Amino acid sequence: MPRAGLSPDAVVDAAVAVVDVGGPGALTLAAVAGRVGVATPSLYKHVRNLAELRHLVTSRVLEELAERLGEAALGRSRDDAVRALMRAYRDYVAEHPGRYGAMEQEAAPEDDAAAERLLGILYGALRGYELEGPDLVHAARCLRSAVHGFAVLEAAGGFGLPADLEASYELLITMVLGGLSGRRPVA
Amino acid sequence: MPRAGLSPDAVVDAAVAVVDVGGPGALTLAAVAGRVGVATPSLYKHVRNLAELRHLVTSRVLEELAERLGEAALGRSRDDAVRALMRAYRDYVAEHPGRYGAMEQEAAPEDDAAAERLLGILYGALRGYELEGPDLVHAARCLRSAVHGFAVLEAAGGFGLPADLEASYELLITMVLGGLSGRRPVA
DNA sequence: ACACTGTCACTAACAGCATTAGCCTTCTGG
DNA sequence: CCAGAAGGCTAATGCTGTTAGTGACAGTGT
Numbered sequence: 001m002p003r004a005g006l007s008p009d010a011v012v013d014a015a016v017a018v019v020d021v022g023g024p025g026a027l028t029l030a031a032v033a034g035r036v037g038v039a040t041p042s043l044y045k046h047v048r049n050l051a052e053l054r055h056l057v058t059s060r061v062l063e064e065l066a067e068r069l070g071e072a073a074l075g076r077s078r079d080d081a082v083r084a085l086m087r088a089y090r091d092y093v094a095e096h097p098g099r100y101g102a103m104e105q106e107a108a109p110e111d112d113a114a115a116e117r118l119l120g121i122l123y124g125a126l127r128g129y130e131l132e133g134p135d136l137v138h139a140a141r142c143l144r145s146a147v148h149g150f151a152v153l154e155a156a157g158g159f160g161l162p163a164d165l166e167a168s169y170e171l172l173i174t175m176v177l178g179g180l181s182g183r184r185p186v187a
Numbered sequence: 188m189p190r191a192g193l194s195p196d197a198v199v200d201a202a203v204a205v206v207d208v209g210g211p212g213a214l215t216l217a218a219v220a221g222r223v224g225v226a227t228p229s230l231y232k233h234v235r236n237l238a239e240l241r242h243l244v245t246s247r248v249l250e251e252l253a254e255r256l257g258e259a260a261l262g263r264s265r266d267d268a269v270r271a272l273m274r275a276y277r278d279y280v281a282e283h284p285g286r287y288g289a290m291e292q293e294a295a296p297e298d299d300a301a302a303e304r305l306l307g308i309l310y311g312a313l314r315g316y317e318l319e320g321p322d323l324v325h326a327a328r329c330l331r332s333a334v335h336g337f338a339v340l341e342a343a344g345g346f347g348l349p350a351d352l353e354a355s356y357e358l359l360i361t362m363v364l365g366g367l368s369g370r371r372p373v374a
Numbered sequence: 375a376c377a378c379t380g381t382c383a384c385t386a387a388c389a390g391c392a393t394t395a396g397c398c399t400t401c402t403g404g
Numbered sequence: 405c406c407a408g409a410a411g412g413c414t415a416a417t418g419c420t421g422t423t424a425g426t427g428a429c430a431g432t433g434t
Contacts, residue, residue, distance in 0.1 A: 004383075023293075029421065041422075042383050050421065105288065105343040106210075134351055141337075141346055141355040142362055149336020150328075156292040159328055164321055168328040175329055175366030179358060190400065190411060216392065225412075228393075232411050237392065 004038050008046045011036070012056045019057065019102040027054065027102055055112075058103045061096075062114035068092050069121045078128035079177050082143070085125050086173050089147045090154070097155035129180055139180055146176050191225050195233045198223065199243045206244065206289035214241065214289055242299075245290045248283075249301035255279050256308045265315035266364050269330070272312050273360050276334045277341070284342035316367055326367055333363050 014035045019027050029050055033040040047053045072088035073081045093100045122140050131139055150172055153159055159168075201222045206214050216237055220227040234240045259275035260268045280287045309327050318326055337359055340346055346355075 006382080028419095030419080038382095039384060040420090041385085041424095044422075045382055101292065105339070105345075134354065137351070138355040138358045141340075141352075142333075142359045144345075145336035145340055145359055146329075146333050146362070147336070148340060149332035149334070152292070152339060153328075153332055153335060158292075158331075164324070165328075167321065168325040171325045171366060172329045172332055175333070175362045178365040179362030193411075215390090217390080226414080227391090228395095228414085229412055231393075 004036060004042070006036060006038065006042070006046055008056070011043060011046045011053065012060050015053055015057050016060060016099060016102075019098045020096060021098070023098045024102040026098075027057070029053070054102075054104050057099075059112055059114045061099050061103050062112065062118050065089070065092055066114060066118040066121055069118065073121060073125045076125075079180075081125040081128065082177060082180065083173055085122070086143075086147055086169075086176065090151060090169055093151040093155050100151060101155050126180070142179060143176060146172055191223060191229075193223060193225065193229070193233055195243070198230060198233045198240065199247050202240055202244050203247060203286055203289075206285045207283060208285065210285045211289040213285075214244070216240070241289075241291050244286075246299055246301045248286050248290050249299065249305050252276070252279055253301060253305040253308055256305065260308060260312045263312075266367075268312040268315065269364060269367065270360055272309070273330075273334055273356075273363065277338060277356055280338040280342050287338060288342050313367070329366060330363060333359055 011032060014032045015027060018031045018035060022031070029040050029043055032053070033043055043053075047056070068088050068091075069085050072084040076084050119140070122143060123136065126136060126139050126143070129139065150169060154165060159165065198219060201219045202214060205218045205222060209218070216227050216230055219240070220230055230240075234243070255275050255278070256272050259271040263271050306327070309330060310323065313323060313326050313330070316326070337356060341352060346352065
């Protein structure tokens with residue numbers, strides 16, 4: 001039995017490949033083991049259990065997303081930055097729907113460095129607006145909600161026809177930008 | 188062995204109760220059977236398989252949501268209607284986070300009457316705005332994205348602290364209303 | 375060069391799950 | 405009242421994750 005030259009990273013690579021083709025439900029230790037050409041229990045030398053593997057996949061996706069968003073927002077500010085960020089977000093999800101859907105939902109941002117980093121990028125993009133403490137938090141939450149909601153619905157095929165999704169997303173961007181430009185409802 | 192007096196509806200009731208306490212991951216035939224006091228295989232007399240049960244749970248949640256949203260939007264129009272709709276949506280999810288999270292993601296709206304009905308209510312609320320064909324579709328998609336994105340993140344504990352979530356949501360409502368009031372980005 | 379040690383793969387085994395098959399009791403309608 | 409359907413059961417199968425124990429390979433100290 002020659003060694004497979006495995007490593008935790010290689011296992012996550014395989015796991016990502018699995019969800020890319022089969023969706024979140026296909027993420028099983030047997031599938032990952034089969035893909036790397038190894039018996040299922042061998043994976044336990046590199047990964048504690050399935051739960052940890054899922055966690056690692058989530059972190060991987062968050063890292064990739066943060067990378068892309070960081071690039072997109074680089075050298076831009078205010079509306080320009082947010083627009084670029086939102087477009088990059090959707091592009092990533094459109095390229096890897098299974099990967100995005102495989103992220104675990106219960107992940108609290110605090111326990112994951114990648115989540116923290118992504119959140120930091122969001123806050124960075126919002127820096128150009130004059131938003132103090134709580135208002136900044138509200139803005140970031142709304143940005144996340146809009147972007148994530150659209151991403152989830154699109155990745156899961158929740159929208160009927162895929163027609164004109166770009167135009168829909170542009171409207172969403174417009175909504176967010178309008179809301180960020182500080183138009184208060186009453187005041 | 189006295190009969191348990193089960194029915195498909197009763198099974199779905201139990202399944203909903205299970206996800207209410209244990210979250211989506213707890214939805215297992217064994218758990219549902221245990222809750223109704225029956226052996227696992229007995230469930231197959233009322234439900235085709237686990238996949239169908241999940242489907243039924245999804246439909247149930249969509250029905251409940253549609254009910255609540257319909258009530259909320261009754262007799263209102265335009266911003267008033269959308270505001271009421273969005274608040275009712277979040278209220279429902281906050282009351283039953285596990286239930287909302289248990290909805291299957293892959294559900295295309297076409298194959299489910301409840302989804303269709305909910306979508307109809309959304310479109311109804313948007314009727315007051317002067318939106319023609321595609322623009323109406325875009326608006327509905329954005330409304331869904333915003334509302335669903337916030338709901339998912341809140342239900343999964345994706346926001347750090349629960350503090351001030353109401354204020355955040357009010358900002359989201361403001362964003363949506365602003366976007367619906369027809370301020371075009373370029374034109 | 376050689377044993378030694380740790381790493382990494384394996385097989386064997388077990389528990390929990392969904393699912394199917396077959397049986398037996400209980401309701402129900404003619 | 406009794407035939408048949410309906411709704412419960414146990415037994416058994418295959419897939420999953422997981423653990424324990426075994427053996428082969430690579431690198432290291434002598």
